Amino acid sequence: MTTIIAFILVFGLLVFVHELGHLIFAKRAGMLAREFAIGFGPKIFSWTKNETLYTIRLLPIGGYVRVAGEDPEIVELKPGHHIGLEFNHKQEVSKIIVNNKSKHPNSRVIEVERADLDHSLMIYGYEVGEEERLSFPVNEKAMYVMDETETQIAPYNRQFASKNKRQRAMQLFAGPLMNFLLAIFLFFVLALIQGIPADNAAVGTVQKDSPAEEAGLQSGDDITAINGTPVQTWEEFTAIVQDSPEEELQATIVRDGQEQQVPIIPALVESGDQKIGQIGVTLAMEKSFLGAIPYSFQQTYEFGTLILTNLGQLITGQLNINALSGPVGIYDATDQVVKTGLINLIQWTALLSVNLGIVNLVPLPALDGGRLLFIGVEALRGKPVEPQKEAVVHFIGFALLMLLMIVVTWNDIQRLFL
Known part of the structure; x- marks a missing residue:
């Protein structure tokens, strides 16, 4: 039980810090962060604050920040679609009732002719049975209401793609950066506890x-x-x-x-x-407070160099794929570390944090490094790669990463239990 709790706390901390970096820089750039999630799978509990849905999910093996524009929008208003509209005191559309309009008797029901919720923020249409074309300005924070669940619209200026290359690159790099900063902090704490x-x-x-x-x-x-x-x-x-x-x-x-x-x-x-x-x-x-500062940076650098060396050996074939560990292997290693005491657990957490930061910067599709690579290509070409092509590359990369994870996890199981 102690190992399970330690594993969840360690992984939760690493993921929380990583995703927090993405979230902070997304908001600083004016992006709409729809969701900040720790874990995957079904929601255990959730709450909404400042436009963002915060969720804790069942499987504590990762997390994500869902930024508007990175995925297709949840609702697309097509011609002929019947929707209900509710308005604020400025007579701007504040809610777009997509279905279950009967539960909103005060909404104004129209048939959509055209809707632009990216740029002009206008909905054009007709009241049912009428021929007069009407136009409705939409508030930039209006909500879709589908199955009684509200989701904020995302005008183009709130989407990931609308930001300049520096803002997008910083939002992607912020996750690994926070992992490096966490490692530096943990090594600093270790230096204060046990000295340098x-x-x-x-x-x-x-x-x-x-x-x-x-x-x-x-x-x-x-x-x-x-x-x-x-x-x-x-x-x-x-x-x-x-x-x-x-x-x-x-x-x-x-x-x-x-x-x-x-x-x-x-x-x-x-x-x-x-x-x-x-x-x-x-x-x-x-024991030295001032000496602990350079020591923490030095330890982070040395561990990072070691991890990069191992990655290089893996790419060149000097290191066998069986040397890699997935969640099962990391859990087993955490179990061994927990038995040796808190000091070693803190050091292990720092090492995992450096590892997570570096691995995420590897220029592979679906990872932060892969997405940063596309921004680099955009800077060289002077124009971005077509979103559809980039999405296909990331999808293939994600599928290959999942396959690698399955292979690594199976190797862990064989090594530990078979």
Whole structure:
């Protein structure tokens, strides 16, 4: 149960932050954000605020922001269609009753001749049985009413396509950007809790009954050389130790300002297919509020670089597709992380956030990166790609992504349960 709750909270946070970025920049650009959804499938509960429907859905494996113009409009008023109209105090159409007009006895029923709800915001038509052509101005925030559900109309100036390239690109990039910012924040919190790694090879903790304890190493010791070879970083020190299992090493340390020589024999430990040396010490951590700021950016950058490297290896065939994990694999990894404590769970969440941000920027159809690519093509061509062609590309890309997800999930199931 703890793992399930942790998985839902971690995924929910990642999706919420990602979609919040899309929502904020959509609204800043003047786009009509119809829905902000966390999860997929049936709605658990929902509420409407400032033109946007906020929903929590049953399956906690994603989310979306539905912006006007990204999908075909919900209702198209065609010639001959009978609709009911309700008006505001300015005699502008405030509600368009699409069906069940009998439930709105005060509405004015007309037969549509033509309607332009994108630009001129006008409806032309005739009252039933009359020949006089009438025109009705429509309020820019008028509502369609279908099956007693109200949906706001979307004039062209509120649609995604009406905005300039910079606004559209920023709205798409904002989701991954928020994931990067979340990772930076989480690494900052971690740095405040546990400190940041020391710049030099300084000992933090010494494990009980370890080679380091037997040799007399203590917390705070600064290791400056091994077998006479100067050591400046922790990475240099650990590399020598790992390469020297069961070999005596002469460590030069500085303790309380005094230099000492300490002989250490690393224990032989099997790590996968390798046999390495370990002495049972950790790197010293330093508490620093100001130091935590660059550290959080550095960690985000390093994890991001690692993820990009793995993506490159996947594309070139150096990394097998079986190395990928879907929701099942991530759930299993989350289960293992939860058992190790809150600190590791926070770090795991930060890593997933960086991963989500980078993967969404991959220039594949249906992903944010794919849509950004189309805006880039538009900038080069001087005109946008035809919406129908772009929609087909995104549809094919989405289908292929779903197929990849099925394959990855099946591999996860085989690896974990079969």
